[in-house]
Amino acid sequence: MNDRNAAFAGYFAARSDAMRGTAYLLCHDWHRAEDLVQTTFAKLYVAWSRIDRHESLDAYTRQTLVRTFVSELRRGWFRRERVSESTPDTAGVGRGSAEDRLVLLEALAKVPPRQRAVLVLRYWEDLSVEDTARALRCSTGTVKSQAARGLRTLRGLITPQQGEKVR
Amino acid sequence: MNEDELKSALHDAMVASSPPPPMSPEAAVAAGQAARRRRKTAWGGAVAGLAVVAITVGAVLVPQLAGGSGEGAVIEAGGRSSDPRPVPPGWSGVTATTPPSPTGSPAQTAPSTASGPTERRWPDGQTDRTATSGPRAEKSVRVLNELGSSLPPTFQAVDKQASGGGWSGPMRYTQSQFATYYGRDEQSWEYLATTPVVRDGSPGVGRLWIQVATKGNRMSSTTSPCQASDAAWSIKGTCEVVDVGGKEVGYLTAARGEESDLDELAIYRHDDGTVVYLGQSAAYRNTGHPALSGQVFTREQLAALVIDEKFHLG
Numbered sequence: 001m002n003d004r005n006a007a008f009a010g011y012f013a014a015r016s017d018a019m020r021g022t023a024y025l026l027c028h029d030w031h032r033a034e035d036l037v038q039t040t041f042a043k044l045y046v047a048w049s050r051i052d053r054h055e056s057l058d059a060y061t062r063q064t065l066v067r068t069f070v071s072e073l074r075r076g077w078f079r080r081e082r083v084s085e086s087t088p089d090t091a092g093v094g095r096g097s098a099e100d101r102l103v104l105l106e107a108l109a110k111v112p113p114r115q116r117a118v119l120v121l122r123y124w125e126d127l128s129v130e131d132t133a134r135a136l137r138c139s140t141g142t143v144k145s146q147a148a149r150g151l152r153t154l155r156g157l158i159t160p161q162q163g164e165k166v167r
Numbered sequence: 168m169n170e171d172e173l174k175s176a177l178h179d180a181m182v183a184s185s186p187p188p189p190m191s192p193e194a195a196v197a198a199g200q201a202a203r204r205r206r207k208t209a210w211g212g213a214v215a216g217l218a219v220v221a222i223t224v225g226a227v228l229v230p231q232l233a234g235g236s237g238e239g240a241v242i243e244a245g246g247r248s249s250d251p252r253p254v255p256p257g258w259s260g261v262t263a264t265t266p267p268s269p270t271g272s273p274a275q276t277a278p279s280t281a282s283g284p285t286e287r288r289w290p291d292g293q294t295d296r297t298a299t300s301g302p303r304a305e306k307s308v309r310v311l312n313e314l315g316s317s318l319p320p321t322f323q324a325v326d327k328q329a330s331g332g333g334w335s336g337p338m339r340y341t342q343s344q345f346a347t348y349y350g351r352d353e354q355s356w357e358y359l360a361t362t363p364v365v366r367d368g369s370p371g372v373g374r375l376w377i378q379v380a381t382k383g384n385r386m387s388s389t390t391s392p393c394q395a396s397d398a399a400w401s402i403k404g405t406c407e408v409v410d411v412g413g414k415e416v417g418y419l420t421a422a423r424g425e426e427s428d429l430d431e432l433a434i435y436r437h438d439d440g441t442v443v444y445l446g447q448s449a450a451y452r453n454t455g456h457p458a459l460s461g462q463v464f465t466r467e468q469l470a471a472l473v474i475d476e477k478f479h480l481g
Contacts, residue, residue: 005196005200008192008195008196008199009192009193009195009196010192012190012192012195012196013189013192016189016190016192016195017186017189017190020186020190021181021184021186024181024184024186025177025181030186030187034187034190037190038190038194038195038198039294039295041195041198041199042195042198042199042201042202042294043202043294043295044199045195045196045198045199045200045202045203046199046202046203046206046294048199068295071295071296071297072296104176104177104180105180105184119173120177122170123170123173123174123177124174124177124178124181126174137336138336145331151168151169151170151173154168154173155168158168
């Protein structure tokens with residue numbers, strides 16, 4: 001394995017799990033998350049020699065991942081992921097249980113994709129409003145409004161009782 | 168749930184999730200190398216195409232500038248001219264960049280002979296599903312133009328900017344994307360176009376939307392156009408089959424109270440399996456613009472347009 005491949009493989013080994021986690025939050029499907037990560041890293045490999053500032057690789061990779069996700073959505077709304085019509089039965093669910101987490105992830109999957117991308121970048125990746133706007137190629141105002149709208153949507157999808165449990 | 172609670176809940180959810188085993192770095196390197204090879208192949212094809220153009224231009228221009236009729240000019244393989252006539256002063260000619268092959272025949276771009284599943288994942292040197300340039304990309308632009316030229320009088324397809332409402336990105340766009348392989352390495356593609364529509368004397372903005380899924384798509388085997396509507400899950404409503412000149416068209420109308428991207432969607436499946444989805448909405452939702460007072464097309468017009476051969480793409 002030459003230097004380029006070794007460096008790329010090292011970076012992949014270090015960061016692919018984190019990127020896959022972000023991808024999973026975006027699409028709520030591990031298989032599709034791995035597809036997104038593979039596509040993202042293939043693009044990164046092609047651009048590898050052009051990226052001088054390797055310290056900013058994470059930002060570049062994250063941006064590619066999110067843009068790939070958004071681009072896939074533009075393929076047509078009927079190819080977007082389907083989500084179940086009903087939330088799981090939560091009767092008797094204790095605080096912090098696996099069912100609670102399922103409620104949150106399923107509710108997140110029902111949030112419109114762009115709002116979801118903003119929520120994931122802002123509150124999972126902890127990106128600033130400016131960095132989120134850069135990754136999504138939109139204005140900071142749009143990020144703020146999408147974040148507020150996304151949170152509102154998420155609250156609407158999680159009933160008060162479920163919300164208490166999710167907390 | 169506030170921002171901090173969401174952060175905490177996301178963290179808890181991901182910590183407790185059960186991800187699959189780590190992905191293989193070796194496979195990632197292989198996928199990256201394959202993507203780079205495809206990119207190089209695509210560039211090689213583009214360079215070869217330019218060389219062909221250069222040779223052709225040279226074949227036309229050199230004789231003309233030499234004052235002759237063109238007779239006697241021979242372009243050899245590799246772009247070298249054997250025209251014995253003198254070249255005008257200052258004329259440097261057209262230089263072909265493609266070197267001759269050892270056999271003297273024109274150099275050819277190697278066809279994609281990828282064999283593994285990763286190698287053949289995206290066609291024609293693409294690094295992802297979307298074609299951003301070339302004939303495939305242009306097809307969806309043509310679809311958009313065809314749609315714009317099909318409007319009733321007083322309506323125009325225009326580009327607009329969202330004025331709030333949470334919409335980000337352009338309101339008028341096209342996309343050409345590879346869908347799947349079928350048969351013996353045949354490619355099925357999807358061509359999508361959407362545009363705002365305005366009417367003379369009205370501040371309202373409506374929306375037209377079209378997607379063509381070519382032969383080999385996953386709805387090819389449906390026996391009724393309304394079965395194809397099962398895939399259109401984001402418009403919720405009822406579908407009925409209407410007859411348009413002896414052809415069956417599925418007509419989906421959004422149910423009241425349901426938030427759908429479109430108000431109406433006409434679906435037609437051609438005999439070869441190509442499926443055309445043509446939708447309209449009096450409002451372009453989430454863009455902050457007011458809605459048109461009515462639909463752009465009547466029900467009959469939309470159903471007639473969806474079967475038009477100009478949207479029957481390969």
